[in-house]
Amino acid sequence: MILDFIIGIISAGIPLAAPLLLAGLGEMFNQRAGVFNLGVEGIMLMGAFVGFLVVLTVGSPILGLLAAIAVGALMGLLMAVVTVKFKAQQGISGIGLFMLGWGLSGTLFRVYIGGITSITGIKPFSFPLLGKIPIIGEIFFQNNILVYIAFLLVPISWYVLNKTAWGLKVRAVGTNPQAADTLGIKVERIRFQCIILGSMMAGLAGAYLSIAQTHIFADNITAGRGFIAVALVYFGRWKPAGIMWGTLLFSLAHALQRSIQVYGINFPYEIAVIIPYLLVIVVLALSYKSQLLGPVALGKPFIRGSRE
Amino acid sequence: MKNVRILVVIMVILLLSNAMTFAAENDLKITEKVKIALIIPSTIDDLAWSQVMYEGIEAVQKKYGEDKIEIEVSERLWNAVDAGSAIRQYASQGFDIVIAHGAQYQSVLDEIAPDFPKTSFAYGTGFATHHPNIFAYDPQAQQGAYLLGIMAGLKTKTNIVGIVGPVKSGDAIKYNIGFEKGVKSVNPKAAVRIAYTGGFGDFVAAGEIARTHIKAGADVLSGTAQQSVGAIKVASEFEGILWLSSDMDQCSIAPQTVLASQSYRFDEVIEKIISFRQEGIVGGKHLELTLENGFLEIVYNPKLVSVLTPEMNKVLNEAKTKIISGEIKVELK
Numbered sequence: 001m002i003l004d005f006i007i008g009i010i011s012a013g014i015p016l017a018a019p020l021l022l023a024g025l026g027e028m029f030n031q032r033a034g035v036f037n038l039g040v041e042g043i044m045l046m047g048a049f050v051g052f053l054v055v056l057t058v059g060s061p062i063l064g065l066l067a068a069i070a071v072g073a074l075m076g077l078l079m080a081v082v083t084v085k086f087k088a089q090q091g092i093s094g095i096g097l098f099m100l101g102w103g104l105s106g107t108l109f110r111v112y113i114g115g116i117t118s119i120t121g122i123k124p125f126s127f128p129l130l131g132k133i134p135i136i137g138e139i140f141f142q143n144n145i146l147v148y149i150a151f152l153l154v155p156i157s158w159y160v161l162n163k164t165a166w167g168l169k170v171r172a173v174g175t176n177p178q179a180a181d182t183l184g185i186k187v188e189r190i191r192f193q194c195i196i197l198g199s200m201m202a203g204l205a206g207a208y209l210s211i212a213q214t215h216i217f218a219d220n221i222t223a224g225r226g227f228i229a230v231a232l233v234y235f236g237r238w239k240p241a242g243i244m245w246g247t248l249l250f251s252l253a254h255a256l257q258r259s260i261q262v263y264g265i266n267f268p269y270e271i272a273v274i275i276p277y278l279l280v281i282v283v284l285a286l287s288y289k290s291q292l293l294g295p296v297a298l299g300k301p302f303i304r305g306s307r308e
Numbered sequence: 309m310k311n312v313r314i315l316v317v318i319m320v321i322l323l324l325s326n327a328m329t330f331a332a333e334n335d336l337k338i339t340e341k342v343k344i345a346l347i348i349p350s351t352i353d354d355l356a357w358s359q360v361m362y363e364g365i366e367a368v369q370k371k372y373g374e375d376k377i378e379i380e381v382s383e384r385l386w387n388a389v390d391a392g393s394a395i396r397q398y399a400s401q402g403f404d405i406v407i408a409h410g411a412q413y414q415s416v417l418d419e420i421a422p423d424f425p426k427t428s429f430a431y432g433t434g435f436a437t438h439h440p441n442i443f444a445y446d447p448q449a450q451q452g453a454y455l456l457g458i459m460a461g462l463k464t465k466t467n468i469v470g471i472v473g474p475v476k477s478g479d480a481i482k483y484n485i486g487f488e489k490g491v492k493s494v495n496p497k498a499a500v501r502i503a504y505t506g507g508f509g510d511f512v513a514a515g516e517i518a519r520t521h522i523k524a525g526a527d528v529l530s531g532t533a534q535q536s537v538g539a540i541k542v543a544s545e546f547e548g549i550l551w552l553s554s555d556m557d558q559c560s561i562a563p564q565t566v567l568a569s570q571s572y573r574f575d576e577v578i579e580k581i582i583s584f585r586q587e588g589i590v591g592g593k594h595l596e597l598t599l600e601n602g603f604l605e606i607v608y609n610p611k612l613v614s615v616l617t618p619e620m621n622k623v624l625n626e627a628k629t630k631i632i633s634g635e636i637k638v639e640l641k
Contacts, residue, residue, distance in 0.1 A: 008523050115353045116537055216541050219351050223510040261503030262520045273506035
């Protein structure tokens with residue numbers, strides 16, 4: 001019974017971490033380049049809608065995912081133009097992007113689909129042999145392909161950020177854009193690239209929810225997960241592994257509180273549903289001393305020749 | 309023979325005239341256009357609470373014609389403060405009936421209603437009408453839930469029934485209490501497990517609760533709020549799981565899973581409000597939706613209804629009759 005309880009929590013928690021991880025890793029790139037994008041939620045909604053629409057009409061989940069990534073790139077381009085080119089305040093621009101994505105996805109949903117309908121989408125699959133291993137098989141080898149991609153992106157993101165020339169430029173642009181500029185790094189170009197990359201991953205995260213998780217699209221299907229992903233970037237100290245642990249902690253805590261309720265453990269549900277949020281705040285508070293500084297230039301528009 | 313023919317003709321005329329009288333008694337005579345504004349927390353296509361009200365008003369418009377009923381809708385106004393400005397705007401524009409479709413709008417209506425004494429405001433789920441121009445509609449969700457609970461209690465093989473709840477208040481709590489009592493009335497051994505998402509619109513979380521219920525042994529599930537669509541979808545991915553719905557007929561989401569739904573007849577509520585206004589009553593009434601008055605009904609999925617045996621149907625019909633006669637009172641304790 002207890003073993004089933006624990007397996008149930010872990011096997012439910014891991015797939016739920018995937019969309020947060022995809023969006024969080026993407027947000028990490030643009031934050032490391034000095035731009036925070038609060039529009040992740042809106043991009044996820046558009047990714048969820050466009051991906052769903054393509055799967056519904058064409059029938060191909062791969063095309064659906066690609067379409068979601070493409071719409072993410074377009075929304076990222078918009079965010080980049082507004083915040084990098086026109087130097088608009090990043091927080092407000094992000095909120096605007098969120099509202100655009102929310103409104104547009106809901107309207108297009110009504111125009112092109114008209115009501116709640118479902119698709120087959122991407123299903124979990126069991127690895128041959130590995131999937132049949134007791135306990136471990138159920139937890140690690142019976143998920144959908146996007147879960148593995150999301151977790152694989154953790155070391156890849158780390159490598160790109162820390163071991164490639166482009167990653168070095170990203171970090172330089174986010175820490176001291178003026179110095180980076182004097183070294184010949186094109187600050188605005190790097191920021192454009194990072195915002196677009198982050199938004200593509202947010203689009204993919206949205207598509208995860210509609211194509212791989214629920215197999216439906218509904219108005220506001222993300223229900224705040226985009227904002228959670230942004231918060232988890234701070235939680236993870238702008239590091240891929242930190243973000244991964246944050247998303248896992250959050251998702252496992254959610255799975256735990258659901259199991260507590262379902263198994264009828266005598267515990268007020270009002271407290272249960274806030275456990276994940278409490279836990280994240282507590283961990284953040286306790287790890288205050290060990291925190292590294294975030295990207296110094298985060299939130300500041302780059303103006304060539306200025307001291308800031 | 310001739311006399312027989314005459315008799316048949318007379319009988320037919322009498323029958324027709326009776327039918328026409330009956331129809332006339334039930335229909336309203338609308339001479340002036342009735343302008344109805346609707347404020348909803350989600351969207352008109354949420355397949356639940358908001359859609360069932362919208363379709364109710366639409367049905368009334370279809371019945372009497374677009375020249376008699378005008379509809380305006382504002383969606384996604386779950387925040388009562390935002391809704392307040394829309395409500396005031398509609399009242400200022402001369403709408404006759406402004407419906408704020410949620411319990412959360414009660415205090416906003418209490419503030420606005422005195423400024424527009426000729427406008428009828430309506431909200432629900434609720435019972436309090438603090439001003440003479442406020443109607444409160446009140447689905448007795450526990451009644452239909454009791455019948456759905458009986459279905460669950462009779463159909464569960466694992467003796468575990470799961471509920472996917474939004475928050476522990478309003479309609480949801482009435483529904484859950486009624487459902488649990490229904491289950492226990494026919495199957496005292498069955499466990500009814502309830503888990504809440506903490507909100508109304510998180511489709512993913514509702515789906516995950518359904519999954520957790522099923523993995524923990526539940527084979528019949530139920531739930532309320534628009535997010536239950538997410539839970540139904542997850543339930544449909546498992547073999548042999550049944551779902552019982554509330555608010556409106558949700559069979560179309562998963563025809564092999566949704567056995568029956570409790571449906572609210574808001575068209576009847578709207579007609580009732582219009583008829584009160586014609587009598588010069590602009591509010592101050594508590595309008596219940598019950599099995600007795602037919603404003604609340606159970607809709608069966610024709611593809612799955614055969615899973616209910618004649619014995620089960622007998623139990624259900626008896627319970628329904630007893631609720632209508634008042635022999636069974638589904639208490640909210």
